[in-house]
Amino acid sequence: MSTNDPTSRPAMAEFEKVLVRSDTKVVEFDDERPTPVMRLQRALHSQPTVIPGIVLLMGVLFFSAVVGERFLDPFNLSLIVQQVTIIGILGIAQTIVVLTAGIDLSVGAIMVLSSVVMGKLAVGAGLPAPLAVTAGLFVGALCGWINGVLVTYVRLPPFIVTLGTWSVFFALNLWYSESETIRAQDIETDAPLLQFFGTAIEIGPARFTYGSIFMLLMCLLFAYVLNRTAWGRHVTAVGDDADSARLAGIRTERTLVSVYTLAGLVCGFAGWALIGRIGSVSPQAGQTGNLDSITAVVIGGTSLFGGRGSILGTLIGALIVGLFRNGLALSGVNVLWQEFTVGILIIVAVAIDQWLRKVSS
Amino acid sequence: MSASITSTTPAPGSSHPGSPVPVLQARGLVKRWGRVTAMDHADFDLMPGEILAVIGDNGAGKSTLIKALTGAVLPDHGEIRLNGEVVRFTSPQEARTAGIETVYQNLALSPALSIADNMFLGRELRVKGFLGDWFRMLDKAEMQKIARQKLSELGLMTIQNIGQLVETLSGGQRQGVAIARAAAFGSRVVIMDEPTAALGVKESRRVLELILDVKRKGMPIVLISHNMPHVSRSRIESISTVSAAATASSTRSRSPCRMPSRS
Numbered sequence: 001m002s003t004n005d006p007t008s009r010p011a012m013a014e015f016e017k018v019l020v021r022s023d024t025k026v027v028e029f030d031d032e033r034p035t036p037v038m039r040l041q042r043a044l045h046s047q048p049t050v051i052p053g054i055v056l057l058m059g060v061l062f063f064s065a066v067v068g069e070r071f072l073d074p075f076n077l078s079l080i081v082q083q084v085t086i087i088g089i090l091g092i093a094q095t096i097v098v099l100t101a102g103i104d105l106s107v108g109a110i111m112v113l114s115s116v117v118m119g120k121l122a123v124g125a126g127l128p129a130p131l132a133v134t135a136g137l138f139v140g141a142l143c144g145w146i147n148g149v150l151v152t153y154v155r156l157p158p159f160i161v162t163l164g165t166w167s168v169f170f171a172l173n174l175w176y177s178e179s180e181t182i183r184a185q186d187i188e189t190d191a192p193l194l195q196f197f198g199t200a201i202e203i204g205p206a207r208f209t210y211g212s213i214f215m216l217l218m219c220l221l222f223a224y225v226l227n228r229t230a231w232g233r234h235v236t237a238v239g240d241d242a243d244s245a246r247l248a249g250i251r252t253e254r255t256l257v258s259v260y261t262l263a264g265l266v267c268g269f270a271g272w273a274l275i276g277r278i279g280s281v282s283p284q285a286g287q288t289g290n291l292d293s294i295t296a297v298v299i300g301g302t303s304l305f306g307g308r309g310s311i312l313g314t315l316i317g318a319l320i321v322g323l324f325r326n327g328l329a330l331s332g333v334n335v336l337w338q339e340f341t342v343g344i345l346i347i348v349a350v351a352i353d354q355w356l357r358k359v360s361s
Numbered sequence: 362m363s364a365s366i367t368s369t370t371p372a373p374g375s376s377h378p379g380s381p382v383p384v385l386q387a388r389g390l391v392k393r394w395g396r397v398t399a400m401d402h403a404d405f406d407l408m409p410g411e412i413l414a415v416i417g418d419n420g421a422g423k424s425t426l427i428k429a430l431t432g433a434v435l436p437d438h439g440e441i442r443l444n445g446e447v448v449r450f451t452s453p454q455e456a457r458t459a460g461i462e463t464v465y466q467n468l469a470l471s472p473a474l475s476i477a478d479n480m481f482l483g484r485e486l487r488v489k490g491f492l493g494d495w496f497r498m499l500d501k502a503e504m505q506k507i508a509r510q511k512l513s514e515l516g517l518m519t520i521q522n523i524g525q526l527v528e529t530l531s532g533g534q535r536q537g538v539a540i541a542r543a544a545a546f547g548s549r550v551v552i553m554d555e556p557t558a559a560l561g562v563k564e565s566r567r568v569l570e571l572i573l574d575v576k577r578k579g580m581p582i583v584l585i586s587h588n589m590p591h592v593s594r595s596r597i598e599s600i601s602t603v604s605a606a607a608t609a610s611s612t613r614s615r616s617p618c619r620m621p622s623r624s
Contacts, residue, residue, distance in 0.1 A: 046526060230485035231495045233478055237471035247469035249454055249483030308471035 005052065044355045048308060052316040055299075055345075059320060066244050078206040082127055084322040085197075086111075086277060088215040089270040090293035091314040092222050093144075093263035093302070097225075098297050100239040100259050101306025102151060102158035106143065108289025109169035114140040115269030116173050118181040119281030121189035124190035129193035137268035142182040143169055144264015148257035166290065177283040184187030184279035211273040214313075216270070219299065231316035235259055241306030295321060295342060299349045320345065382445040382579045384409050385430065385550050390427050390439035399425040400436070407550060412572070412582045420578040423585050427552060430458035430583070431463050443549060462547030466554045468539040472528035477501070477508040479527050480542045511545040512538075515574050526577070533564030537571060544575045551575060 043140065063071045069216035070076060097104040097253075101302045118136035121127040129134075150161040187194050226232035234255045237245040246252045263285055275281055300317025302309025321342055328338045387405035400422045401469055406591070409412045417423045428434035432450025440447050450456040453463070470479050484505075486500045487493035493500070504587060505523045512523075517537050527535060538555060543551045556572065557565035576582055 042529065153601070224496075228499050230487070230499060231497070233474060233485065233499070236473055237482055240471045240473040243469060244465075244469040244471055245482070247453065247463075247465050247481075248471070248574070249457060265595075307471070 002361065006260045017207050039360070041356060044352075048303075048356070049310055049313040049316060049347040051301060051352060052301050052313055052320060052349075056320050056323065058315050059323045059327065062312075063330070064322070065327070067327060067330045068072075071327060074204060074206040076326065078208055078212075079293060080319065080322045081212045082207070082209055082277075082324050083326070084214045084318040085209065085211045086270055086274055086294075087292045087296055087321070089218060089266060089273055089314055091296040092218055092311060092319050093266040094223070094297045095122035095300075095302055095314045096226070096235060096259050096266075096308060097158070097263050097306060098239075098294075098302050099235050099306060099309055100256060101304075102239075102256075102260075103264055103294065103304070104147065104158065105162040105290050105294075106147060106166040106169055106258070106268075107263065107293050108141045108286050109166045110140050110264055111270040111274060111289055112283060112286050113143065113169050113173040113176075114268040115274050115281050115285070116177045116271075116283055118194055118272060118275065119187065120176060122187050123182050123281075126190070129191035132191065133193065133272060136271055137265060140268025140271060141261050141265040144267065145257065145261040147264065148260030151254040151260060152253050168177065168211055171284050177281075179283055181283070182281040186273070187280065194272070194275045195279060198279060199275040209276065211276045214269075214273060218266070219311050219315045231255070231258070236307055266318070276307065290341055292321070292339050295346055298353075299345050301349065301353065302352070305357065317349075346352070366435050366437060381409055381443070384444060385583070386442040387426075387430065388440055388442075390426065390429055390436045390441070392429060392434060394437050400429065402439070405430070405585060406516055407581050409525055409581055410576070412584055415585045418587060423587075424554070427463075427583070427585055428552060430456070431552060451476055452537075457546075460547060460549030462543035462551050464536075464539045464543045464551065464553040466558060466562070468535055469563060469584055470527050470535055470539055473526065475524045475526055476512075476530075476538055477505045477523045479509065479538060480504070480508045480545065484546070507545070514545065514578070515541050515571060517541060517571075531564070532560050533567055536560065536564075536568050540568070540571055540575060544578065546579060547580060550581050550583065552585070553585075554585045556584070584592055 076286055085127055090111060094104055099262050114136040117139045121135055122132035127162070136192045147158075147162055147165055150156050150165075151158050175228070179311065184195075189339050197214055200207050200209045202208075202212075219331050226235065233248045234245065237248065237250055238255050242252050245255075274286055278285055296318035297314050298304065298317070299320055300313030300315070302317075324341050324345070325338045329335070384405045385405070385407040390400055390403040390405070392400040403422070403426050405413075406424065413424050415426065425434060429436045432453050432455050435451060435519060441450075442448065443461070448459060451457070456463075471482060474482070481504045486504050488498045490502045492498040509523050515537070527538065530538065539554070540551075540556065543553070553572065556568055572582060572584065595615060
């Protein structure tokens, strides 16, 4: 391309003369030689679920060595899956919110409120169970929508919004339930559909509730939605850099509101699964759900700064917590060391995330 | 600043019969923010197949002019014509649908997504048939194929992996992806806002070559810059200078425009 040769052009300005000998190549996509540590950092950065996967594997190996038979018993392993059912479902809701660089402290409160609505309508008001369940799910989605509108249109920080709605939803829950538990027997006679997720199938000695299976299916569904649909890509883009996403033609406000609403709906499903898990409807149940779901998300390698993470990671994160709790309990260690270990895991997970985030800079 | 341009053509607005219709044209654009006049009767002509440079100091009104053209700002007065037809964009999406693509100064890329995902951000392709209609499944293979093809058209295809995350790319490479995206989807005009502002000397040079490649494909380009050397390197056909709070005056040169050497 002759016109590209700077020397052929007359009246070249003084400052251009140095360019004669300079590189004329167009932009290239070549990599500089990375050091092994950098390469490891990049590999882990692009596959954030590798570390939680390794931790889970090491946990299994460790406890099977320390506890042995009783830990590896299929019944015990399936029990771990049962124990993480609720946290797993709440973790899905939490993951999509955290992916947008937000946080939802109200997931547990939404879950309990939904379950109370289902119970009160089906048992107290005598509504048909499918209708009561639908109403409960709707209340969950509505709560999420309120969070979404406050975050998106009123432009309040997600932490503050959901800290506030946590109290509000919990208070509403106490008011509506009149702080009374609906007994398991009453649900069983009036609306057995509410306990649907408590039904279990036995595969040999292993025991899986419909709730755990539902949790796994939800994980698959949301992994698909996040990776394989435009909406999922938009959620990542909005969490990564909202301004860029807007300029790239994504309707960021709509995406954000839809994320919070969907998270609320998922919490509604968690409320339904909660009834199956504990049998009754209690306004005091699931108190630790808020923070446990964040724990699962963080240990699962999802970045609290948004844009990076996965549902699979959250599932592994929830399983890690369940595994360590179960393993330590079987080892006969004092319960306080369970909390201690989970705390260490959170700090290590966030430290690793910070280190990995340096790749982009 | 307009004094520094070598040859000039008649004042904007006087269109001779038989002369080509400007791809993008603005007449008498005014934008006021309260008592501040950001843009005072700006005129603007972009002819087919040319690069038009918009030059001006910070705060001169370059951005306002460009935002008016891309629908990000609604002008108070004046009209914009696309291929001779009056258009009125109320959002960037509308301008984009009309075929005006913009490479923003911050590139509008999402670092956590892959190159292919970024190129199709906001206009993803879905799989044909049942999976696409009911499960809204993305056609990743097709998007990657097109992205690869578009990048190689611009000579950017020494890239090994189209699934590489944008955050692993250098500044110049990211600029390359952003320009390739605009060139791939812009059917009428590509507008580039300070494409070399954040780059080093060497990368700037490469990006300027890239801009020429886009032009060679026949795409008219609006180049916003306050870097005269870069503008002159891009073989600009015409330059609009924007002076403070001001009228954009258009100057046209037949031959590639360049800076006169300072004596």
